[in-house]
Amino acid sequence: MTAGNGTVAEIRIAKRTGFCYGVREAIDKAKEASAAGKVTHTLGQVVHNEGVIRDLQSLGIETVDTLDDVDTGAAVVIRAHGVRPDVMERAASRGLEVIDGTCTWVIQEQKEIVKLVDEGYTIVLLGTPKHPEVVGLLGFAPNAIVVDEEEDWEQIPRRKKMALISQSTQPPWKFEKLAAFMVSRSHELKIVNTVCPVTIRRQEDTLETAREVDLMVVVGGRSSANTKELTRLCGIVGTRAIQIESVRDLTDAAAFKGARVVGVTGGTSTPIEDLHAVAQRILEMAGTAEARKNAAALADAAFALAATPAGRTTSLPTTLAAAG
Numbered sequence: 001m002t003a004g005n006g007t008v009a010e011i012r013i014a015k016r017t018g019f020c021y022g023v024r025e026a027i028d029k030a031k032e033a034s035a036a037g038k039v040t041h042t043l044g045q046v047v048h049n050e051g052v053i054r055d056l057q058s059l060g061i062e063t064v065d066t067l068d069d070v071d072t073g074a075a076v077v078i079r080a081h082g083v084r085p086d087v088m089e090r091a092a093s094r095g096l097e098v099i100d101g102t103c104t105w106v107i108q109e110q111k112e113i114v115k116l117v118d119e120g121y122t123i124v125l126l127g128t129p130k131h132p133e134v135v136g137l138l139g140f141a142p143n144a145i146v147v148d149e150e151e152d153w154e155q156i157p158r159r160k161k162m163a164l165i166s167q168s169t170q171p172p173w174k175f176e177k178l179a180a181f182m183v184s185r186s187h188e189l190k191i192v193n194t195v196c197p198v199t200i201r202r203q204e205d206t207l208e209t210a211r212e213v214d215l216m217v218v219v220g221g222r223s224s225a226n227t228k229e230l231t232r233l234c235g236i237v238g239t240r241a242i243q244i245e246s247v248r249d250l251t252d253a254a255a256f257k258g259a260r261v262v263g264v265t266g267g268t269s270t271p272i273e274d275l276h277a278v279a280q281r282i283l284e285m286a287g288t289a290e291a292r293k294n295a296a297a298l299a300d301a302a303f304a305l306a307a308t309p310a311g312r313t314t315s316l317p318t319t320l321a322a323a324g
């Protein structure tokens with residue numbers, strides 16, 4: 001906390017934030033399995049969010065790094081990113097109960113990439129090389145060429161028959177730019193647009209909020225591609241943005257100096273409840289005298305406007321969803 005009052009009078013939380021449906025479903029599946037009395041593990045962290053992992057641990061759901069850490073007969077939840085097909089086979093052969101939390105959109109991507117392999121295309125996959133979703137996809141198409149930033153693109157060979165596909169959370173503009181670039185690399189180019197619609201809507205809503213406020217706070221994993229992109233987009237519309245991982249990173253009231261209206265948005269792995277906590281903290285830390293006094297109520301109001309079933313593509317705490 002700082003001495004003296006700040007300038008923030010209002011917080012706006014971007015619509016359609018919170019977990020994407022893929023992440024929410026994987027978490028729900030893990031909780032359901034545990035509630036049914038199964039010894040439940042998740043293969044890798046379902047989401048890189050400490051609060052969520054703690055919540056799962058309190059229910060007895062542990063994260064494991066490999067299938068070797070799971071006892072025969074126990075349940076193992078595959079997270080939304082999906083896995084290589086051999087991981088599924090190995091889990092089954094070890095007698096584990098596989099609970100497939102692979103997002104339906106990612107399953108679609110996997111099917112599309114298999115089709116491209118069968119059709120004989122040289123495949124270019126736009127994605128972050130070691131990202132679990134990309135690793136999973138490469139299990140279906142081991143020869144696919146993974147490219148990320150523009151400086152990688154020169155390594156794309158010239159082939160007669162090429163196909164382009166994307167990791168779900170890549171920015172649409174990058175996918176379009178790469179598609180244009182690849183026109184000169186091939187005679188026949190097949191483009192399969194697998195950029196996830198949730199990612200696109202979130203970017204639109206973040207832009208809408210960024211245009212209305214003096215400063216944006218973007219909440220999400222430091223290395224998360226979709227979070228970084230949200231920060232970048234705020235800059236494109238001329239709104240300064242601070243990227244944080246959680247409310248604990250909000251320690252410097254000076255960053256909010258002069259800002260009256262602050263917007264808050266989050267990546268697809270950030271629970272919407274975290275955005276509420278961030279909103280309240282900003283008001284307590286950098287609010288006007290009035291805003292500091294009413295920080296909780298103002299944060300509640302901003303949350304209620306954003307977290308409506310009508311405006312969501314994602315998910316809400318069950319109480320809110322039921323109320324809608």
Ligand code: SF4
Binds near residue numbers: 169198268
């Ligand atoms: S971002 Fe889209 S594709 Fe990825 S897990 Fe979420 S809903 Fe599924």
